[in-house]
Amino acid sequence: MPRSPLSRLLRSLPESRPAPPCVAVAVRAALPLVLVAAIAPPGSAIVHHVDPIAGSAAGDGTVLNPWLSLEQVWADGLIETRVWDELPYDPDDVLEPVNPGAPVQPGDTLWLYGGDHGAFDVRGAYNEQTITVAAAPGETPYLSRIELEAAQNWHFRGLTVRPSQWPSSGTLVRIQDHGWWGPTWDVVVEDCELYTALDASSWTAIDWIDNAWSGFNVTGDRVEIRGNRLRNVRHGITVSGEDAVVSRNRIDGFSADGMRGLGDGGAFLYNVVMNAFVGSGHGDGNHDDGFQSWSNGPGGVGTGEVRDVVLRGNLFLNGEDPDHPLHSTLQGIGCFDGLFVNWTVEDNVVATDHWHGISFYGMVDSRIVNNTVLDINDSSPGPPWIRVTSSNGTPSENVVVANNLSTSYSLSGTNVLDASNRTIVDAASHFVAPPLDLTLLATSTALDAGDALHATARDRLGVARPQGALPDQGALERCPGCLFADGFESQDAYAWSRRSP
Secondary structure, eight states, X not given: OOXXXXXXXXXXXOOOOOOOSOOSOOOTTXXXXXXXXXXXXXXXXXXXXXXXXXXXXTOOSBTTBOBSOHHHHHHTTOBOEEEEXXXXXXXXXXXXXXXXXXXBOTTOEEEEOSEEOOEEEEEEEEEEEEEEEEEOTTOOEEESEEEEEEEEEXXXXXXXXXXXXXXXXXXXXXXXXXXXXXXXXXXXXXXXXXXXXXXXXXXXXXXXXXXXXXXXXXXXXXXXXXXXXXXEXXXXXXXXXXXXEEESOEEEEESSEEEEEOSTTOEEESOEEEEEBOOGGGTOOSOXXXXXXXXXETTEETSSOEESOEEESOEEEOOSOTTOTTBOOOEEEEEEEOOEESOEEESOEEEESSXXXXXXXXXXXXXXXXXXXXXXXXXXXXXXXXXXXXBTTBOOEEEEEESOEESOEEEOSEEEEEESXXXXXXXXXXXXXXXXXXXXXXXXXXXXXXXXXXXXXXXXXXXXXXXXXXXXXXXXXXOTTOBOTTSOBOTTSOOOOTTOO
């Protein structure tokens, strides 16, 4: 079947990760015990079963006698965990057991079966080993929210999180430090589905502004958000904790910011952020950004630094339908109140209807390399630029801007290197079907025009650079005949699988 231009743009590398510890489909309330043993995680860890349809609050968590819901399991004290011995939290405190000897032990797995599991509101839950909360094979469990505060070593996989009632608003997944109960760290959320509603086609501007739930809000450290799908949300993923990894998520339909990265050491890798709705013309005071950051030091916003952040291989697409009545003009990567120190911004695609394609106000010791920035239409605002400039009177310094393709540039500061960047005058002379298929044409002047010294090792799709004598400019290296893991071989190398990102 022919693949659409949009599908080509969305194509991304399949993620390499260990296979889940299950290879069979569990049969509700009748799974043979020998099969349970065959698909249980190795070692002494135990799989516990939670089933809102066939379970009971009086159950024992076995496959033949499951518990009722995840909310009930936590409320009844069936999970052994730990809290600090004294409150309010102090770094000198020590952890002590809660619910010692409970059925669910550190290292165990809770398999959730289809149905409503309520809300998982947890405060004070430091696990000695990771406890996994996962969809049972072939099942679709629902939660109304996940709120994790003062916690450690939790892993959520394959869950669907949506509000229990609507209209309403809030945040679907919160992973938070708590001033009294303590900090949070080492949490993973993967392969989950988050949405306010599956279908927002009938939404008004008020629905997008006041009634859309946000996806993730993370203040804890070392949190990984990967492979999740967010639809029809206010904010997508907001992270202010340190050393976060946000990778291969898809945010489709949002009305504020797709991603926010406010903590040091964050990595935002191969995400797709698309379809921004409602702006100032619809009564929304928020300026929408695909990705936004700002520093917040002792003097408030714009003081201090945000350090050591990587933005790699992300796609920011303003909208599939620029004529939608609630279309919003999206700032692509907007970092306006810095300083932003030691950032790497490479192999990203920004297709938007705004001036701000990639903008850094106060960038230091950083690089912006092999990105593609272009306009989705010929109307104002736009065309988008790559901009490096000062912040609050402090100039940008020691920045490499190289091998980019953009409709405009505005570069200023101390030792800001402008190397082998190309201005897109006629997108059709470079790309197969802009802005949705950005495969470079064989006749594009961006081919073999990059600076090898500063080029990225691989493009957004993982194609090694260079494929010719020199690396190409922009986020996508032309590679006729490249074969991807999904088994498709294409003349232009950008066959796409719905398994992406």
